[in-house]
Every structure is written in structure tokens, then in C-alpha cells.
Amino acid sequence: MAFAAFGHGGGGGSAPSAAPTKKSKVALFLLLPGLTYLGLFFMTPLVSLIITSLQVPDGSGMMGSYTYGFAIENYAKVVVDFWPQISHSFVYAFIATLAALLISYPLAYFIGVKARRFPLIQGLMLTLVIAPFFISFLLRTFAWKQIFSNESAAVHFLQDVGILGMNDYLVGTPFMVIFGLTYNFIPFMTLPLYSILERLDIRLLEAGADLYATPATTFRKVTLPLTAPGIISGTLLTFIPIAGDYVNASGDFLGGTKTAMIGNVVESRFLVLNDYPTASALSVLLMGVILLLVGFYAKRSGTADLL
Amino acid sequence: MARLAQEFIARGADLELVGIRKEFPGFTAIENLDLHIPAGEFFALLGPSGCGKTTTLRLVAGLDEPTKGKILIGGKDVTATKPHQRQVNTVFQSYALFPHMSVLENVAFGLKQRKIEDPMTKAVAALELVELGHLAQRRPQQLSGGQQQRVALARALVNRPSLLLLDEPLGALDLKLRRQMQIELKAIQMEVGLTFLHVTHDQEEAMDMADTVAVMNKGRIEQMGAPEKLYDRPHTVFVSKFLGQSNLFVGEVAESNASSISINVAGNKITVPTDRAEKHTGTIAVGVRPEKANFHETEPTAQAGLNLIGPGEIIDIRFTGVSNQYLIEIPGVGNVTVFAQNVGKSPVTELGANVWVSWKVEHSFGLSDLPENSATESISVI
Numbered sequence: 001m002a003f004a005a006f007g008h009g010g011g012g013g014s015a016p017s018a019a020p021t022k023k024s025k026v027a028l029f030l031l032l033p034g035l036t037y038l039g040l041f042f043m044t045p046l047v048s049l050i051i052t053s054l055q056v057p058d059g060s061g062m063m064g065s066y067t068y069g070f071a072i073e074n075y076a077k078v079v080v081d082f083w084p085q086i087s088h089s090f091v092y093a094f095i096a097t098l099a100a101l102l103i104s105y106p107l108a109y110f111i112g113v114k115a116r117r118f119p120l121i122q123g124l125m126l127t128l129v130i131a132p133f134f135i136s137f138l139l140r141t142f143a144w145k146q147i148f149s150n151e152s153a154a155v156h157f158l159q160d161v162g163i164l165g166m167n168d169y170l171v172g173t174p175f176m177v178i179f180g181l182t183y184n185f186i187p188f189m190t191l192p193l194y195s196i197l198e199r200l201d202i203r204l205l206e207a208g209a210d211l212y213a214t215p216a217t218t219f220r221k222v223t224l225p226l227t228a229p230g231i232i233s234g235t236l237l238t239f240i241p242i243a244g245d246y247v248n249a250s251g252d253f254l255g256g257t258k259t260a261m262i263g264n265v266v267e268s269r270f271l272v273l274n275d276y277p278t279a280s281a282l283s284v285l286l287m288g289v290i291l292l293l294v295g296f297y298a299k300r301s302g303t304a305d306l307l
Numbered sequence: 308m309a310r311l312a313q314e315f316i317a318r319g320a321d322l323e324l325v326g327i328r329k330e331f332p333g334f335t336a337i338e339n340l341d342l343h344i345p346a347g348e349f350f351a352l353l354g355p356s357g358c359g360k361t362t363t364l365r366l367v368a369g370l371d372e373p374t375k376g377k378i379l380i381g382g383k384d385v386t387a388t389k390p391h392q393r394q395v396n397t398v399f400q401s402y403a404l405f406p407h408m409s410v411l412e413n414v415a416f417g418l419k420q421r422k423i424e425d426p427m428t429k430a431v432a433a434l435e436l437v438e439l440g441h442l443a444q445r446r447p448q449q450l451s452g453g454q455q456q457r458v459a460l461a462r463a464l465v466n467r468p469s470l471l472l473l474d475e476p477l478g479a480l481d482l483k484l485r486r487q488m489q490i491e492l493k494a495i496q497m498e499v500g501l502t503f504l505h506v507t508h509d510q511e512e513a514m515d516m517a518d519t520v521a522v523m524n525k526g527r528i529e530q531m532g533a534p535e536k537l538y539d540r541p542h543t544v545f546v547s548k549f550l551g552q553s554n555l556f557v558g559e560v561a562e563s564n565a566s567s568i569s570i571n572v573a574g575n576k577i578t579v580p581t582d583r584a585e586k587h588t589g590t591i592a593v594g595v596r597p598e599k600a601n602f603h604e605t606e607p608t609a610q611a612g613l614n615l616i617g618p619g620e621i622i623d624i625r626f627t628g629v630s631n632q633y634l635i636e637i638p639g640v641g642n643v644t645v646f647a648q649n650v651g652k653s654p655v656t657e658l659g660a661n662v663w664v665s666w667k668v669e670h671s672f673g674l675s676d677l678p679e680n681s682a683t684e685s686i687s688v689i
Contacts, residue, residue, distance in 0.1 A: 206370050207403035209390040211417035211466070221416075225407045 053280035064274030074281040082265050082282060089261040089286070090293075092174065093243040096181035097189075100238050101231065103182070104189040108230075112197030129190050141180055141253050145171055148254075172256025180248035185241065189234040196230030232301055240290055262286050319347040319502035320381030320394070320469030322367065327376035329362055329526075336362040337526045340376070344519070349496050349503045351517035353510060355549070359526040360506045361400075364472050367504065369393050381469055391420070396463035397472040400479070402455045404447035410434065410458050411443040417466040433465035434458075436495070453484045460492070464499065473505040477512065489516055510550050514538065522546045542585050544592060544678050553594040554643050555678055560588055567668065573639025575616040577671065584673025592674040597644040599670040602635060602662040614671060616640055617663030624658055635664060 056069035079086065107129070115122045132140055148154055148170040158164040170176045200223065208218035224231075246263025249255035255264070262282055269279035327340040337359040344350045352360040365371040367378060369390035378386045385393050396417065404413050411430050418426035434440045437457040447455055456476060463471055476492075477485045493516045496503050507513050513520045514534035521531040522545070530537060530546045541547035544555065556577050558570035568587055569578040579593045595614075602617075609615055619637030633645045633656070643664050656662060 201401075201403070203399060203401050203403040204405060206368075206390070207397075207399060207405070208416075209370070210368055210395070210397045210399075211462070212391045212420035213416070214391055217420065222405060 049280050050284055052276050053284050055277045055280075064276065066277055071277065074277050075285060078278055078281045078285060081278075082262070085260045085262055085265050086282075086285070088174070088249070088259060089243050089263070090289070092178050092181060092249070092259075092261060093239050096178050096185065096242050097235050097239045099178065099182040100186050100189040101235060104186055104193050104234065105231075108190050108193035108197050112194045113200060113202065116198070116202075126194065129187050129194075133187065137184060138247065138253075141184065141247055144176075144180055144183065145254055148176060171254060172251075172259065174259050176254045177249045177259045177261075180254040181242050181245060184245075184248065185238040188237040188241070192234040192237060193227070193230045196227045200226060228301065232298070236294060236297075240294070243290055244286060319500055321346040322470055322502065322504065323377075323379040323382075324363070324367075325377040325379070327363070327366060327378070328374045329359070329366060329371065330374045335526055337366075337373075340526070340528060342521065342528065342531075344502060344504060346381075346502050347500050349493070349505065349516060349518045351505045351507060351513035351520045352523055353507055353513040353520050353549070354523035355508055358523045360508075360523050361474055363523075364397070364474050364504065364506050367470070368395055368397050368472055394469040395472060396466050396468040396470075397474060398456075398459045398463050398476045400474045400476065402447070402459040404455060404458055404462070406446065406448055408446075409443065410439065410445050410447060410450070413447065413458060414462045414465055417462065421466070429465055430461075433461040436464065437461045437491075452480055453488065456480060456488060457491075460495070464495070464501075468501065470502045470504060473503060475507055476505075477507075477509075485512070492516065514550070520550075522549060524549075538596075540583060540672050541594070542674065543676050544674055547594050547672070547674060552597050552644060554597060554600065555592050555594045555674070556640065557590060557592045557677055559590050563587060568673070572616070575637075575640060577614050577616070578668045579671035579673045580669055583669070583671065585675035586673060590677065592677050593671050594674060595666050595671055597632070598630070598646040600643065600645045600664055600666040601647075602633065602645050602656070602664050604656060604660060604662055606663050607665060612668050613665050614668055615663060615665045616643070618661045619643065619664065621656060621658055621660050621662060635662060637664070 051068070052066075053074060054068075054070050054072070055066040055074075056071045058065045058067035111122055111125045111129075115125065146152070150169045150171065155164065155170055158170075159166055159168070164170070204222055204226070205218055208222045209215070213221060243261075244263050246261060246267050247253055249259050249261040250264050250267075251257065255261075262285075266279045266282050266286075269275040269282070322342070322344040324340055324342040327337055327342075328335070329337040340359075340363065342363075352363060354360045362371065366373050367380075369385070369388060369392075373386065376386075377384055380393065380395065404410075405416065408416070411427065411434065414433055415426040415430035418429055423429065431440060431443060434443055437460055439454060439457055439461065442450060442454065447458060450458065456479075459476070473492075477488050480488060489512055496516075505513070505517060514537075517534060519531065520534050520537055522529045522537065524545045530542045537546065537550055541550060541553070547553040547555065556570065556572045558572040558577065560568055561571040561576070562569040563581070565581065567578050567580050568584055568591075569576050570591060570593055571577075577593050581587065584591065584593070602621075606618065607613075607615065617635075617637055619635045619640070621633050622636045622642070623632075623634035625632040625634075628649075630646045630648050633647065635643045635645060637643055645664060
């Protein structure tokens with residue numbers, strides 16, 4: 001009787017739910033390599049980083065000697081000590097992202113929409129957008145430093161026409177750092193914009209014009225909303241790496257002591273001063289703020305499902 | 308709905324195209340087009356793809372600029388104006404509904420651009436007109452093809468344009484829905500009294516809906532007129548082929564008098580009334596519609612007012628429901644198609660039978676040009 005009851009209950013009751021359970025097991029199995037990878041190469045260093053960020057000096061007074069602790073105050077200390085560098089990171093990233101968007105959108109529009117009927121021009125221009133990647137990022141940035149170095153013709157010219165004072169230079173200024181950041185990250189903005197503009201249905205723009213919208217209104221009400229996913233992915237792909245960049249702002253390249261960003265502090269704390277807790281706390285802070293900003297941004301643009 | 312319809316009445320404007328020419332790199336889409344469409348008329352531009360009919364529509368909408376010529380809407384020259392400055396709206400072939408807006412926002416778009424009061428109420432009324440009021444909050448992608456088509460129509464109509472352009476608006480619909488939309492579209496046009504310019508390659512659609520049909524070919528208008536007139540008296544080979552089916556016979560004019568002319572086709576005399584012929588001398592083409600021709604199993608006695616050819620052999624019979632299409636091969640003349648209604652037994656005559664073909668002289672029509680291969684032929688264009 002018990003057997004019969006079991007047979008009835010098990011066979012009849014659980015049959016419909018058996019299939020999905022089986023499916024989700026297969027899905028889990030297929031996800032296993034990915035999850036293992038994430039666990040090993042993302043979670044482990046992240047946890048290690050957070051633990052390091054809470055460490056305290058071990059009392060030996062030796063450089064780089066720290067012991068486990070729970071020093072939340074490390075975070076407060078980095079915010080107070082490195083406030084200028086933190087603000088540089090986000091302000092520069094914001095301005096450079098905006099500049100990249102303003103430069104890339106017309107460029108991507110031209111390649112993706114206007115040049116649509118000329119595949120040769122389209123291909124050529126896309127190659128030109130990607131071409132800088134064939135040369136090392138460091139070399140290209142260094143080349144800009146040479147072009148705008150203190151004794152360069154460009155700087156002399158700007159001094160002569162009065163845009164720069166006779167004792168003012170470009171290298172080491174926030175302008176130069178933002179210039180470098182914009183330059184280096186433009187392809188990351190242009191490509192996602194191109195990929196969405198390339199699919200833009202021109203007939204919708206004609207419909208806008210047919211329905212009494214001026215070209216400017218059609219752009220604002222039709223083109224812009226339809227290409228928003230490209231703008232969002234482009235700005236995220238530029239803003240996130242720019243906020244953490246440490247090459248452009250470093251004194252060896254386009255920056256100076258007054259333009260240091262979070263990345264430069266992390267570099268010097270980690271590699272020069274062996275101040276691991278401070279460097280780790282700054283890194284975790286950077287990550288947290290970016291996550292918050294991106295989350296807020298995605299929510300505001302109503303495209304959380306695109307991420 | 309009735310009130311909205313009232314507001315449209317007598318708002319249609321006439322359209323005039325003067326000496327329009329449109330060249331694209333490498334080819335000429337339209338050469339020297341003159342056209343006048345009176346206000347309130349349902350006008351169809353009919354032609355095969357690539358004949359320049361969609362280009363004509365785009366020129367009127369302002370989406371393309373003519374190389375030469377003038378466009379006048381309601382007597383005003385609009386050639387140099389931009390599309391958003393023209394009191395013209397288009398129902399696009401692809402519908403071109405904005406995917407990021409609701410159906411209602413789509414319909415209200417034009418009103419908002421012109422800062423018309425109360426755009427939402429008017430948009431709702433327009434959606435009611437096309438019986439889609441209940442779907443106002445949906446996105447266009449969530450609607451069926453027929454519903455999208457009606458949204459596109461409402462989006463254009465709500466602006467009360469002087470001229471409504473329809474670019475093969477029913478092309479993407481299945482046959483049943485297309486027939487239904489044709490009836491609705493015609494009903495709306497009669498109700499609102501706007502000038503409709505309808506571009507299509509479907510001859511039945513054009514004849515069914517339009518007051519006037521212009522048949523376009525290779526960038527020119529071949530013939531223009533009421534559907535019945537065009538069908539009854541095509542002037543060119545192209546029109547006789549494109550609008551319905553025709554049997555064409557080519558021959559030298561053998562006899563002619565004030566009332567009729569006759570040609571000789573391999574010993575058969577085919578007569579056409581003089582006032583139904585475009586050309587009266589030399590080699591001409593004379594045609595007759597397959598449903599106007601009859602066949603006889605025994606040779607009928609020749610009589611005045613009747614064209615008689617044959618005998619020939621029935622080489623093909625196609626059953627189409629209401630009628631059978633008989634293909635008759637007449638030696639020296641070629642193949643002739645005859646439609647016979649299936650009122651009695653079907654088929655009336657068996658395959659291989661020897662028959663004579665006759666039709667009334669007044670059903671003949673004489674064309675201004677000759678078929679390309681110049682041989683007598685029977686052309687079937689569906």
C-alpha cells in the first residue's frame with residue numbers, strides 16, 4: 001500500500017516538474033567551467049584584495065609588513081588623503097567620455113549611415129578607427145608627449161599666438177591628460193555606436209520628416225532614442241577603463257604631479273611604497289564607486305536589460 | 308468617428324506635376340512626367356517594379372528632389388520645400404512605425420510637431436477610425452501586419468494632409484487581409500474626401516480602388532483614365548498586357564473606311580472600329596480581351612460585325628473556378644486565349660477539339676505600337 005501510494009504520488013505528482021529540474025541541472029553543468037573560472041580568477045583575487053585593504057601594520061616598522069586586521073578606517077583615510085586624485089579620476093573620466101561621445105557620434109553616423117551605400121569607404125574608415133590599435137598604446141601616448149612637449153613647435157605656436165602664456169606648457173596639465181584619455185578611448189566609443197547606427201532604419205527618419213519634424217527634431221526624437229543602446233555601451237566601455245587608467249595621467253607620459261588619478265596612487269603605493277592596504281582600499285573604493293555609478297546610470301536610462 | 312470624418316471633407320488639394328525629370332547616377336528614373344490629380348480623387352499609379360512610380364511618390368513627399376520640373380500642391384509650388392514643410396503624409400510600404408513609441412505616440416507624432424492642440428485626443432479618434440482604439444498603448448512590434456498597416460494609415464490621416472501618399476501599403480499583407488484592407492481604405496477615402504495618391508503594382512487593386520489609374524512604364528505614363536476605360540481601350544501593348552490579359556493580332560491594314568479598318572492576319576480578316584484604333588495605316592496590332600471572345604465547334608456563318616478566325620486546336624485548358632481558360636492554336640495566327648464561364652458543364656469542350664474563335668467587332672481595340680516580337684501572341688499577365 002505504501003508502495004502504491006508512493007508510486008501514485010511520485011509518478012503523477014512530480015512528473016510535470018521533473019523536466020525543468022533536469023534541464024536546470026544540465027544548465028548548471030554547462031555553466032560549471034565558467035563558474036569555476038570566475039571563482040578562481042575573479043572571486044579569489046577580489047576577496048584577497050578586500051582582506052588586504054583591511055590589514056594593519058604588523059608593528060615591526062619594516063616597509064611592506066602588514067598583518068590581518070579589520071581596519072575599516074583605512075577607507076576613511078584614503079578618502080581624506082587622496083581626495084584630489086579620486087576626484088581627478090571621475091572628473092577626467094566624465095569629461096573624456098563626453099568628449100569621446102561628441103567626437104565619435106558624428107564619425108560613427110557618417111560611417112554607419114551616410115557611407116552605407118559605399119562599402120569601400122565604410123570599410124576604409126572603420127579600418128582607420130581601429131588602426132591605432134596596431135601600435136602600442138604606450139608608444140602612441142608617448143608620441144603625443146613629444147608632439148606637445150615644452151620645446152615643440154606646437155607649444156611654441158600656441159605661446160606665440162597667446163593661447164598659452166610664455167611660461168605655460170601643455171604636458172602635465174589636466175587638459176593634456178583628458179586629451180590623451182579621449183584620444184586613447186575613442187575607438188571604444190566609436191565601434192559600439194557604429195554597430196547600432198549601421199542598423200538604423202533610414203525609413204524611420206524619412207517618416208519623421210514626413211510627419212513635420214525638422215531634421216533636428218527627427219534626430220532628437222527618433223535617431224537618438226533608437227541609438228541609445230549604442231551610446232550606453234559606448235560610454236560604459238570608455239568611462240570604466242578611463243576612471244582606472246594610470247598611463248595618461250602619469251608623470252612619465254602626459255600628466256604631472258598635479259594630475260594624478262587613482263590609478264597613479266595605486267601604482268606608487270603598491271609598487272614603490274609597498275603600502276598594500278592603502279592601494280587595496282583605493283582599488284576597492286574605485287570599483288565600488290564605478291559599480292554604483294554604472295548601476296544608477298543603467299537604471300536611469302531604463303536599459304538595465306541591455307547590460 | 309463621423310465627426311472626425313466631417314473635419315476632413317473638402318480639405319484635399321489637387322496635385323500637379325509639371326515636366327518632372329529625375330535622374331539617378333547611371334539611369335533616369337522618370338523622364339518628363341506631367342500629371343494632374345484633382346482634389347478629392349483616388350488616383351492610382353500602376354506599374355511594374357522599377358517603372359518610377361515609387362520615385363514619383365518620393366518626389367511628391369519631398370524625400371527626393373526632381374532633377375527638373377515643378378511640383379504644385381493646391382496650386383502652390385512646393386518643389387524647393389523640405390518634406391516636413393509639405394502638407395503631405397505618406398503611408399510607407401514598410402509602415403515605418405517608430406519602434407520606441409507606443410501606437411498612440413506614433414499617431415500623435417505629427418500633431419505634436421505642428422503644435423496642434425490636444426494631440427492625444429485627436430490621435431485616439433484617428434485610432435478609433437481604423438478600429439484600433441483598444442491597442443493604443445501597445446508597441447508597433449506587438450501588432451500584426453494588418454494592424455500595423457492601419458496604424459500607419461491613422462498616423463498619416465490624423466494630420467489631415469492635403470494629399471495622402473500610399474506606397475504599396477498593402478504589399479506585405481496576405482491576400483485575404485489585402486482584400487479587406489482595400490475595401491476599408493476605399494471606404495475611408497470616400498468618407499474623408501482626401502486626395503489619395505496610391506502607388507501599386509497590383510492591377511486588380513488599382514482598378515478596384517481608384518477613380519483614375521495611370522499606367523507607368525520606364526519612367527513615363529503610358530495611359531491614364533478611369534479603370535473601365537483603360538481596360539476597355541488600352542492604347543499600347545504594355546497597357547493591354549499589364550492591365551488584364553489580351554490577345555493581340557498584328558497585320559497590314561487591308562481595308563479601311565470611315566467607320567472601320569481591317570487587317571489581314573494569315574488570311575483571316577480582323578476588323579476594328581476606326582474610333583477604337585490608335586493607328587489607321589501600315590502594320591498595326593489589334594487586340595481583344597479573352598473573355599470577350601467565344602469559340603465554336605462548328606464553323607459559324609460569317610456575318611457583319613463579327614470577327615471570325617480559325618479553325619484551331621485547343622491545346623490547353625486551365626480551370627480557374629468561375630471560368631476555364633482555353634488556349635487555342637490557330638495555324639498562321641498563333642495562340643489565342645478564350646475565357647468561358649463555367650455555367651454549364653466544365654470543360655465545355657475537350658482538349659484537342661477543333662474550334663473557330665469569334666468576337667464582336669466593337670470589342671476589338673487597335674494599339675499605337677506593336678508587340679516586341681511582332682508575331683501575333685497571346686499574353687497572360689496575372
